[in-house]
Amino acid sequence: GAGVxxxxxxxxxxxxxxxxxxxxxxxxxxxxxxxxxSLGQGLEFLIYxxxxxxxxxxxxxxxxxxxxxxxxxxxxxxxxxxxxxxSAVYLCASSLVPSYNEQFFGPGTRLTVL
Amino acid sequence: xxQVKQNSPSLSVQxxxxxxxxxxxxxxxxxxxxxxxKYPAEGPTFLISISSIKDKNExxxxxxxLNKSAKHxxxxxxxxxxxxxxxxxxxxxxxxxxxDMRFGAGTRLTVKP
Numbered sequence: 001g002a003g004v005x006x007x008x009x010x011x012x013x014x015x016x017x018x019x020x021x022x023x024x025x026x027x028x029x030x031x032x033x034x035x036x037x038s039l040g041q042g043l044e045f046l047i048y049x050x051x052x053x054x055x056x057x058x059x060x061x062x063x064x065x066x067x068x069x070x071x072x073x074x075x076x077x078x079x080x081x082x083x084x085x086x087s088a089v090y091l092c093a094s095s096l097v098p099s100y101n102e103q104f105f106g107p108g109t110r111l112t113v114l
Numbered sequence: 115x116x117q118v119k120q121n122s123p124s125l126s127v128q129x130x131x132x133x134x135x136x137x138x139x140x141x142x143x144x145x146x147x148x149x150x151x152k153y154p155a156e157g158p159t160f161l162i163s164i165s166s167i168k169d170k171n172e173x174x175x176x177x178x179x180l181n182k183s184a185k186h187x188x189x190x191x192x193x194x195x196x197x198x199x200x201x202x203x204x205x206x207x208x209x210x211x212x213x214d215m216r217f218g219a220g221t222r223l224t225v226k227p
Contacts, residue, residue: 004157031212041219042118042203043158048213056213091157093212100146100210105157 004106006092012112013082021077021109025094032075033095033103034067036088043091049075050098082113117141118206120218128226133191135221137204140185144206144216149178149189152201152220161202162189165210194225 005024013019025032034046045059049069060066064082069075079086089110093103119138127133135149145166150158164171164178164187171178177190191198201222207215 033212035217040123042116042120043205043217045213045215093157095212098212101212102148102160102163103212103215105150105159107155107157 004092004094004104006090006106006109008109009107010110010112012114014114015084016081018078018080019082019111021079021090021092021111023075023077023092023094023106025073025075025092026104027073029094029096029104030072031095031098031101032069033093034075034077035091035093037091037108038088046077048098079111082111084113087111087113117144118204118216118218120202120204120221122221123219124222124224126224126226127194129196130193133189133194133198133223133225135189135191135202135204135223137187137189137218138185139187139206139216141206141208141216142185143208146207146210147178147180147187148205148215149176150203150205150217152203158203191223194223196225196227199223199225 007022032049035043047067051072064080067077089108091108093105095101095103148163149161151161152158162176180187201220203220204218
């Protein structure tokens with residue numbers, strides 16, 4: 001694949017349901033990042049993976065949020081018991097190495113919690 | 115905490131004129147700055163960066179200026195083209211750490227033909 005892909009592109013769910021968002025980074029990129037953008041806000045950093053490890057999970061908004069990365073490639077962000085304030089665009093990015101290196105972003109998943 | 119601020123949510127300029135997008139930051143430890151451009155329904159794409167050892171970096175029509183004493187950077191686009199219409203995000207980090215990067219809220223640029 002040429003770039004970072006994310007699925008689904010849009011997700012509408014009911015409050016209280018769990019959702020799973022998927023990110024396929026660029027092949028060979030060791031670093032993977034999750035952000036979210038709420039309406040009128042900048043990109044909010046959520047979590048970062050170096051390989052399969054997430055050294056810093058402090059950006060996750062609550063314990064309802066979790067993420068994993070397997071095989072140094074695909075990552076999933078899971079939100080349990082979704083709330084309306086979780087509605088946002090969730091963006092995934094990857095970079096070859098974690099510093100002084102541009103991030104390549106996917107198109108995002110727009111999550112709407114009713 | 116808004117460590118990176120883009121105080122103008124929108125900017126409109128005429129084709130051919132200069133576009134100036136501004137960004138302010140509060141953390142004096144930031145030493146690497148980037149601009150990303152985002153079209154609707156797409157993820158942000160990297161545009162240009164600057165390290166704190168420089169005060170200017172130029173790439174074609176795009177120039178980024180850094181004023182460390184004022185904790186201010188700006189992106190100049192000359193001449194502006196309709197295809198430049200997008201949302202521009204300013205970002206900053208310490209020691210280039212992508213996992214510690216802070217983004218501004220973005221400025222929507224509209225270039226009118």
